[in-house]
Amino acid sequence: MENFMLWGEQKLEIGRILEALFTENQFMAAMIVDDKGRIVSISETYLKVLNLSREEVIGRPAKEITPHTRVMNVLKNGKAVVGYNWRINDHNMIASTIPIIQEGMVVGAFAYSVFMDIWNAQDTIENLITEINMYKDEVDNLYKAKYSFDDIIGKNEAFRKVKKFARQVAQHTISTVLLCGESGTGKELFAQAIHNQSSRSRFPFLRINCAAIPENLLEAELFGYEEGAFTGAKKGGKPGKFELANGGTIFLDEIGEMTLTMQSKLLVALQEQEIERLGGRHPIKVNVRVIAASNKNLENMIESGIFREDLYYRLNVVRLDLPPLRKRADDIPLLCQHIITHLNCRLHTGTKKISSSALEMLSTYAWPGNVRELENVLERAMILADMEKTQVLDERHFMFIKKQLDLCRAAHDQQNLKNAVREFERDLIEKALQDADYDRVKAAELLGIDLSTLYRKLKKYGYSA
Numbered sequence: 001m002e003n004f005m006l007w008g009e010q011k012l013e014i015g016r017i018l019e020a021l022f023t024e025n026q027f028m029a030a031m032i033v034d035d036k037g038r039i040v041s042i043s044e045t046y047l048k049v050l051n052l053s054r055e056e057v058i059g060r061p062a063k064e065i066t067p068h069t070r071v072m073n074v075l076k077n078g079k080a081v082v083g084y085n086w087r088i089n090d091h092n093m094i095a096s097t098i099p100i101i102q103e104g105m106v107v108g109a110f111a112y113s114v115f116m117d118i119w120n121a122q123d124t125i126e127n128l129i130t131e132i133n134m135y136k137d138e139v140d141n142l143y144k145a146k147y148s149f150d151d152i153i154g155k156n157e158a159f160r161k162v163k164k165f166a167r168q169v170a171q172h173t174i175s176t177v178l179l180c181g182e183s184g185t186g187k188e189l190f191a192q193a194i195h196n197q198s199s200r201s202r203f204p205f206l207r208i209n210c211a212a213i214p215e216n217l218l219e220a221e222l223f224g225y226e227e228g229a230f231t232g233a234k235k236g237g238k239p240g241k242f243e244l245a246n247g248g249t250i251f252l253d254e255i256g257e258m259t260l261t262m263q264s265k266l267l268v269a270l271q272e273q274e275i276e277r278l279g280g281r282h283p284i285k286v287n288v289r290v291i292a293a294s295n296k297n298l299e300n301m302i303e304s305g306i307f308r309e310d311l312y313y314r315l316n317v318v319r320l321d322l323p324p325l326r327k328r329a330d331d332i333p334l335l336c337q338h339i340i341t342h343l344n345c346r347l348h349t350g351t352k353k354i355s356s357s358a359l360e361m362l363s364t365y366a367w368p369g370n371v372r373e374l375e376n377v378l379e380r381a382m383i384l385a386d387m388e389k390t391q392v393l394d395e396r397h398f399m400f401i402k403k404q405l406d407l408c409r410a411a412h413d414q415q416n417l418k419n420a421v422r423e424f425e426r427d428l429i430e431k432a433l434q435d436a437d438y439d440r441v442k443a444a445e446l447l448g449i450d451l452s453t454l455y456r457k458l459k460k461y462g463y464s465a
């Protein structure tokens, strides 16, 4: 056997190399066929995969042993087939077949397969695909608005009015919109729907969460920067969200979290309709519709001097107040239905409906996290029901919010008691006044209270003094 020079003084026999590669390699299954496609040599690993002995295999046509083999094609065409996927006895393999050519003639073929499962290659690939999809979603989310008005569910009177107004705003104006509402009331949903319904829908929709980005980065995020603007600035600079959103909409979420300095810079950009990149020398014209959102009371913030009044007026051209879920409890059944359908797809659950007693229970809850909380609560309940193999959500599936529910109920009952007492008192006073021919001194006597107390109560119930 010829010696094979590697480097320096090291010498390895080619035969030894082949043996190591071919016979001892546990990660590769290999065989050699002759020009007729008959197996002349096969590795231990391949035999193990086939679950056959050497005697059962040698001399037999490869096609009989592994029907998927490509050796016949390779022998016929003299061309290698590299990297095809196949599956044998629960193993995923990546296979290649190479012709063996001697003096211009195809004299045989070398076929080898690598186990994907041994490498964990399949997991790796699956993970990569999941990751790629995640980035795709991210990119889509970055520049596109997913939701339209049809995705906004609600029949409640007040809610419908807001939705109708938002639709008109989207269609008929290009003005700045301020969305106010507690967290989870659908501010982002409305922002996307407004963009999608507007003439700007073909242009980008960009969201920026002012609370999530530290102040020193927020300016660069919004307005971009030039090369060398600061240490670590990317070569060639970077456009900000205002530039990227040109022609479209920028959604400034949690605007109340912006510092006063940034507020001034934003105000200038809105007034001038142009921005200046950090370290830049020229203003850049931008045509962007601004939708801002806040779950904080901006008026109070103005009073405390932490929100600029002029910026507030600039943003508050059109204002939409999204009601909290507890003020539109009549929408809970409809929302549940909508959310259950969505979650069934995502969770692969088979929830069909929610019982009326469960719905009644959910209606008494205060929902501090609004629709987002309703989504989370339903998700948990659906998983619990699924584990029980039940298709109907019932009160027992919501026991994890029982404590909060009881608190809400107690507050609710207390409110009811107060109201009942008030009504009773009011009726008594009304009756006493009638009996006393509206003589207040007599009425106080009938009621057994001081005149001054009667006056106080009359005032409380809205009678003129």
Ligand SMILES: Nc1ncnc2c1ncn2[C@@H]1O[C@H](COP(=O)(O)OP(=O)(O)O)[C@@H](O)[C@H]1O
Binding pocket: 151, 152, 153, 154, 181, 182, 183, 184, 185, 186, 187, 188, 189, 190, 338, 371, 372, 375
């Ligand atoms: N009226 C609604 N109809 C359907 N889904 C809603 C509605 N309001 C809110 N949601 C859902 O609730 C979640 C929170 O909404 P989001 O717009 O992010 O709220 P916010 O920005 O006010 O915190 C989202 O998953 C959204 O799709």
Ligand SMILES: [Mg+2]
Binding pocket: 184, 187, 188, 253
């Ligand atoms: Mg939000």
